[in-house]
Amino acid sequence: MDLHPGDIVQIDTMLAGIPGMTGVHLIKGPEPALVDCGTQTSAPAVAAALEQAGIGPDDLAWIVLTHVHLDHCGAAGDLARAFPRATVVVHPRGARHLVDPARLVEGTHALFGDLSPAIGGLAPVPAERVREAADGDVIPLGDGRALRVVWAPGHARHHMALLDEGEGVLFAGDAVGVQMGGGQMYPTIPPPEYDVDAALATLDVLEGLGASRMYVSHFGPAAEPGEALDIGRRAQAAMGQAAREAHRRAPGDLGALRAAVDEAWPSDAALSTPDARVRWTAFNWLHNNMLGLQGMAEREARDA
Numbered sequence: 001m002d003l004h005p006g007d008i009v010q011i012d013t014m015l016a017g018i019p020g021m022t023g024v025h026l027i028k029g030p031e032p033a034l035v036d037c038g039t040q041t042s043a044p045a046v047a048a049a050l051e052q053a054g055i056g057p058d059d060l061a062w063i064v065l066t067h068v069h070l071d072h073c074g075a076a077g078d079l080a081r082a083f084p085r086a087t088v089v090v091h092p093r094g095a096r097h098l099v100d101p102a103r104l105v106e107g108t109h110a111l112f113g114d115l116s117p118a119i120g121g122l123a124p125v126p127a128e129r130v131r132e133a134a135d136g137d138v139i140p141l142g143d144g145r146a147l148r149v150v151w152a153p154g155h156a157r158h159h160m161a162l163l164d165e166g167e168g169v170l171f172a173g174d175a176v177g178v179q180m181g182g183g184q185m186y187p188t189i190p191p192p193e194y195d196v197d198a199a200l201a202t203l204d205v206l207e208g209l210g211a212s213r214m215y216v217s218h219f220g221p222a223a224e225p226g227e228a229l230d231i232g233r234r235a236q237a238a239m240g241q242a243a244r245e246a247h248r249r250a251p252g253d254l255g256a257l258r259a260a261v262d263e264a265w266p267s268d269a270a271l272s273t274p275d276a277r278v279r280w281t282a283f284n285w286l287h288n289n290m291l292g293l294q295g296m297a298e299r300e301a302r303d304a
């Protein structure tokens with residue numbers, strides 16, 4: 001748990017016991033909000049961190065989810081039970097998965113295989129606790145402070161970012177990329193919904209917000225938001241283009257796609273330290289990036 005300016009508390013969910021991999025953020029104030037909540041396996045650690053930050057069971061007002069991938073939303077059911085006053089805010093496309101998580105959990109476990117127990121599932125969130133957020137919706141935090149919902153598709157269709165308007169702080173989720181263990185920002189491009197055109201349009205929208213600080217879920221504040229957005233944009237443009245061309249030349253050849261993508265935007269800078277390599281490999285994220293890009297190329301070829 002780290003205290004940041006603006007009453008923002010960064011909580012390390014210690015996913016799989018590894019520090020600096022997945023973070024969630026508490027915004028303290030009259031109506032405290034938790035932005036993302038980590039995997040179900042992290043629910044006890046996050047609940048303990050909230051208690052340590054002085055948030056009692058009846059204090060938490062909002063659990064705001066950037067998207068319904070289990071490393072962001074898996075603890076939502078458990079935390080909704082532990083904090084009975086909290087409303088869970090989510091993109092309309094994600095809401096049904098919170099209420100009836102079976103398909104989401106099944107799909108995630110199919111992707112992660114033996115690693116699934118470290119992630120856990122998702123306890124259903126009662127429908128009356130879920131609020132669907134439109135683009136531009138404002139979540140009041142009290143004392144005139146508010147979080148603005150910014151739909152941010154690309155990483156997933158139901159991804160959204162949150163802007164703490166007064167403080168100029170952007171919670172970007174997975175829209176920009178991942179920076180872990182001292183490595184450079186690098187995209188996270190999972191199946192099944194990644195869409196590079198939507199992702200690039202989202203990066204333009206996020207840049208237009210002019211945030212002075214930006215947090216990414218994996219992990220922490222970007223040293224310079226504008227630079228991070230620029231790297232995210234150039235990387236995703238290069239990788240998306242390379243994946244499309246590779247798929248055209250050799251449909252279904254994942255090795256060829258990986259070689260083309262890594263040539264277009266090498267992952268070396270993201271993996272430049274031993275800590276970064278541990279975090280990137282723990283859940284096969286680099287491999288999942290390739291599956292995300294291949295899925296996108298196949299979808300586009302099918303729909304063409």
Ligand SMILES: [Zn+2]
Nearest residue numbers: 067069155174
């Ligand atoms: Zn995600």
